[in-house]
Amino acid sequence: MVRFCETGTRDVLPSLLRLPPAFLSATSRAELHTIARLGMKFWTSPLSPISDVPAGEDMKADPNSTEVARQQICSIQVTSANGALCLINPLFLYEHGDGWLTRTPLSLPSSPNRNRTTVSLKKRQNIKNNGMQEVKRQISVDSDIGRWNTGEAEESLQPLGEEEDSPFGGSDISGDKKQDARHEALESHHECNLNEEVDPELQDLKDVMQEPLHLKEDPKHAHEDRKESQIPHRASWIEADNHITWTLKKSRSESSLSSCDSFLLPPIPELDSLSVSSVEDEGEVHTVLPAPHKKHLSTILTEKVRHRLSVVGSAFGGLVSLEKRIANQIQDLSLESTSYFGGLVQSFVGHMLKGSSQHLTSTEMLQEVRQMITNLKNYLAESSELQSAMEHADQEDFNLDATVEDTLYKCLLKPLKNAIYSHLRDFHTRDGTLRKLREHQQIMKEQSLGDLKLRTGVPDTRSMEKIQQKFSLMHAAYSPKKKVILLLKVCKLIYEAMNCSRGKAEVYGADDFLPVLIYVLVGSDLTSVQLDVEYMMELLDPTQLQGEGGYYLTTFFGALHHIVNFQSTPVTGQMSKEAKRSIHQWQRRRTIHHSKGLKRSTQDVLYISFQEPFHNEKTLIVPTDTTAASICALCSQKYQTEGSEAYGLFVLKNSELQLLDDDSCPQRIKSDFLKEGEGSLTFLYRLKDGKTTNRSASLSEAEGTRL
Amino acid sequence: MAAGAAGASKTYSFKVVLLGEGCVGKTSLVLRYCENKFNDKHLTTLQASFLTKKLNIGGKRVNLAIWDTAGQERFHALGPIYYRDSNGAILVYDITDEDSFQKVKNWVKELRKMLGNEISLCIVGNKIDLDKDRHVSVQETEAYAESVGAKHYHTSAKQNKGIEELFLDLCKRMIESAQADERAKGNGSSQSATARRGVQIIDDEPQAQSSGGCCTSG
Numbered sequence A: 001m002v003r004f005c006e007t008g009t010r011d012v013l014p015s016l017l018r019l020p021p022a023f024l025s026a027t028s029r030a031e032l033h034t035i036a037r038l039g040m041k042f043w044t045s046p047l048s049p050i051s052d053v054p055a056g057e058d059m060k061a062d063p064n065s066t067e068v069a070r071q072q073i074c075s076i077q078v079t080s081a082n083g084a085l086c087l088i089n090p091l092f093l094y095e096h097g098d099g100w101l102t103r104t105p106l107s108l109p110s111s112p113n114r115n116r117t118t119v120s121l122k123k124r125q126n127i128k129n130n131g132m133q134e135v136k137r138q139i140s141v142d143s144d145i146g147r148w149n150t151g152e153a154e155e156s157l158q159p160l161g162e163e164e165d166s167p168f169g170g171s172d173i174s175g176d177k178k179q180d181a182r183h184e185a186l187e188s189h190h191e192c193n194l195n196e197e198v199d200p201e202l203q204d205l206k207d208v209m210q211e212p213l214h215l216k217e218d219p220k221h222a223h224e225d226r227k228e229s230q231i232p233h234r235a236s237w238i239e240a241d242n243h244i245t246w247t248l249k250k251s252r253s254e255s256s257l258s259s260c261d262s263f264l265l266p267p268i269p270e271l272d273s274l275s276v277s278s279v280e281d282e283g284e285v286h287t288v289l290p291a292p293h294k295k296h297l298s299t300i301l302t303e304k305v306r307h308r309l310s311v312v313g314s315a316f317g318g319l320v321s322l323e324k325r326i327a328n329q330i331q332d333l334s335l336e337s338t339s340y341f342g343g344l345v346q347s348f349v350g351h352m353l354k355g356s357s358q359h360l361t362s363t364e365m366l367q368e369v370r371q372m373i374t375n376l377k378n379y380l381a382e383s384s385e386l387q388s389a390m391e392h393a394d395q396e397d398f399n400l401d402a403t404v405e406d407t408l409y410k411c412l413l414k415p416l417k418n419a420i421y422s423h424l425r426d427f428h429t430r431d432g433t434l435r436k437l438r439e440h441q442q443i444m445k446e447q448s449l450g451d452l453k454l455r456t457g458v459p460d461t462r463s464m465e466k467i468q469q470k471f472s473l474m475h476a477a478y479s480p481k482k483k484v485i486l487l488l489k490v491c492k493l494i495y496e497a498m499n500c501s502r503g504k505a506e507v508y509g510a511d512d513f514l515p516v517l518i519y520v521l522v523g524s525d526l527t528s529v530q531l532d533v534e535y536m537m538e539l540l541d542p543t544q545l546q547g548e549g550g551y552y553l554t555t556f557f558g559a560l561h562h563i564v565n566f567q568s569t570p571v572t573g574q575m576s577k578e579a580k581r582s583i584h585q586w587q588r589r590r591t592i593h594h595s596k597g598l599k600r601s602t603q604d605v606l607y608i609s610f611q612e613p614f615h616n617e618k619t620l621i622v623p624t625d626t627t628a629a630s631i632c633a634l635c636s637q638k639y640q641t642e643g644s645e646a647y648g649l650f651v652l653k654n655s656e657l658q659l660l661d662d663d664s665c666p667q668r669i670k671s672d673f674l675k676e677g678e679g680s681l682t683f684l685y686r687l688k689d690g691k692t693t694n695r696s697a698s699l700s701e702a703e704g705t706r707l
Numbered sequence B: 001m002a003a004g005a006a007g008a009s010k011t012y013s014f015k016v017v018l019l020g021e022g023c024v025g026k027t028s029l030v031l032r033y034c035e036n037k038f039n040d041k042h043l044t045t046l047q048a049s050f051l052t053k054k055l056n057i058g059g060k061r062v063n064l065a066i067w068d069t070a071g072q073e074r075f076h077a078l079g080p081i082y083y084r085d086s087n088g089a090i091l092v093y094d095i096t097d098e099d100s101f102q103k104v105k106n107w108v109k110e111l112r113k114m115l116g117n118e119i120s121l122c123i124v125g126n127k128i129d130l131d132k133d134r135h136v137s138v139q140e141t142e143a144y145a146e147s148v149g150a151k152h153y154h155t156s157a158k159q160n161k162g163i164e165e166l167f168l169d170l171c172k173r174m175i176e177s178a179q180a181d182e183r184a185k186g187n188g189s190s191q192s193a194t195a196r197r198g199v200q201i202i203d204d205e206p207q208a209q210s211s212g213g214c215c216t217s218g
Helices: A002-006 A021-025 A029-044 A067-072 A090-096 A112-127 A131-151 A162-173 A177-185 A188-195 A201-209 A219-227 A241-257 A276-286 A291-296 A303-317 A320-335 A340-354 A362-382 A400-430 A433-445 A461-476 A480-500 A510-522 A526-539 A542-546 A548-564 A577-594 A628-638 A666-676 A694-706 B026-034 B073-083 B098-115 B128-133 B138-147 B163-187
Strands: A605-610 A618-621 A647-653 A656-659 A681-687 B011-019 B050-057 B060-068 B088-094 B120-126 B151-154
Touching (some): A340 A362, A340 A400, A362 A400, A362 A526, A400 A433, A400 A480, A433 A510, B026 B163, B060 B163, B088 B163, B120 B163, B151 B163
Parallel strands (some): B011 B060, B011 B088
Antiparallel strands (some): A605 A618
16 A cells, blocks of 8 residues: 555545554554454455544554645545455645545535646646657546447346445445535435445445446436445455455455556556556446446446546455556557567457358357467466566466466457357357247246246345346456356355245255256346357357356357247157257357367277177277278287187177278278267177177167167 | 466366266266365355365376256257366266166266277166166166166265265276377377367376366376
8 A cells, every 4th residue: 555655656546545543543553463464354354444444543644744634635545445445646636635535525616527638638737748648548448438338238238126226335334524514415316325324235246346336428317426435345345254255355356457557557456556457347237337327326436436446446355466567568568560460469359340251050169269279378377578577487377378268358249249240149149049038938938837846945026136137247347257256146046045935055056056046047147148158158168168268158048049949848858959959059168179289199099899789898999090901900919819810890889889990990980980979979889690699689778779 | 268387187088978877876976076175266155066086096186177068858969068178977867766866877878888898888877876766777777777888886976985985986987988098199100189189288287177187107
């Protein structure tokens, strides 16, 4: 924090910073160490001042400043309101005074949004000569958001409900008198909302939304901004204990996502936290915002102040700078169209946006994108461009692969997301999936809970609203990884609801979860979820498909599959055509992505049974060109048969037993068969006289068409 | 992939799918097995649909990812999306319920048809604490298991019987199978994969559960 202040940043902080009393009351070094060891847990520990800060004991962080300076310039104070840190830049106060901060929001310019650009411009010119360039950047990004907004207007999501205000109200539970005073200035409906701020889940919401509740493009709402008294804090630090690990991880990944500080500046994260990315992230979230709630949206601060807050959080999160540096470097590269990497990125993005490549299926299109990400990643791993940054990679405990992956999402998927979705929509409108989904959704909505044979509770209206919010955010995100995180949050909400209504804690498995998930999906915007699931499945790093995220993504895929094929699903043991197709698609996906680097081969392996299927099976290594005759020779050795002429190599293909010619090549037969992908194939080494033993006959009968 | 020095040992990552009719005790079985383990994934304490377990078998490290499936008949068609890429399958029936054993037979057929012999199968008769109500004959089930190249186990999730053994045995078989694959790969001239399941070679330990494959330390 001190460093933050010293670097002379232009970040403006929205409220007083106070040192937690635990620090002040510590009398010895040892005590301080104890507190320090608590780390993040400090905020949830009894030492945390959230509940017991006596107002007026605020400690200025800079004890050397004079009283006057404190009031006018150096209002840098540490506050622990709700556990969040807020920092205020002296320079901002120098220009604007800090009366607005502690007294009434009305002392702010009446239309902060409109003034924002000019204010920042002026300030920047005072501070730095190249400020102009940055402002330009920011403006262009803003208009970009506007475009995004209109582009996604049709996907605009349902009203978020009253909880929407809570992320703002949330910061008011501290006992700070100044904040209380501000409360009084608020309209009463706002206060109502403040009172219900307890739900920890909303912390999650805040975390993800990142101060989404203002629409700076919309001037008619600017005047309402004054109503807002508080700044939403980033909540990623202060989630409940059991979330800490997860949260830490998340904030790291976020920081790597939000890591494209101005390219014009040296990549020191603290230097300028006016991150383009945080503006962009906000742009993403904008699409989620419902119009009816705009009247609540207000702020006493300029927009960029808030943008910075998120980055301040990251800067304190530690371990950020290396990731940032690498991410910045990759992004820089991607913008240089003269570099090999940048050329690839830009031409690919251009090519996709023009829609010049014709894809037969949505899967093909997405796989092309995924392939590009993988290729670029491989290129970066081998090229010299990132060498300097990577030299340090081993020293710190961080995942280079994940950083590169995240940055590539940003380079490729961010610009392409809308185009990809519109293609996906086209594909599935044409193939009828979306129509089927809608139709079956209607039918299934009319089913009673009894028809669904649910053993557990289902989410009530309030939980459903929360779930819809998560779905909205999931749809808005461009990063497949971020989408999966939100998908997992939905799953968590569902499990909670399953337990909640039964009033006891039970651990549920898939038997119970899947039906409830289907129930939830039927009550949701199925089209978006369908497109999102496909987007994630194809664009996620394939290694991610094996973990928890992969499991639940698969379950979503299964639930959607069930809805699409509802009614038409025959209640027999037979697999539907779709199921067969889906397994082949999965197979294809894996082989595409794993063909490089993570190789293994069963191509040369041949399983041979002796006399009967699955009996005394041997695994042989048989190159493609090996003939049946040489395999027979091998088998007679392996099985130590006497009179090897009497034995021959047979293929049992879909119940049809056939002796192979000496010069045929079993591996070819196998690979041809695999291409067809239907039925089963077994190789047998058995007596040629064709007598089927009783056992194999009965087995064949029992197995039906299997063999 | 993961940053870090190349360790001498490698880690096998296996995906195991849990199949069987609803109410045969799949969830209890796997919960019993994994109950002492809480990983830091945020859903774990709430759910038993996806569980992981780390093992060390004779010096070989194994990461198990256990995928539960919904056993209701109406969800049967979803089987393939769960069992694709699996290294092992645990097929659970209830010894007091004849139908649930028939269901297991259907799964065996389908698995052999779709995945051939690349998947290690375990047929599990659960609820042996209710042996007095047994409706499925021990002889029949064991003979059936042998005939299809599967292993048969008897367990009681309630009394915690036979479960450790089941998983340990399955892991050993999956390791063997993985080593056979690895040898095959070493001997084979071609590297291209017509692989039916996603076996991967992993140096040292990447992120937990990041991969569904296996490798050999040989």
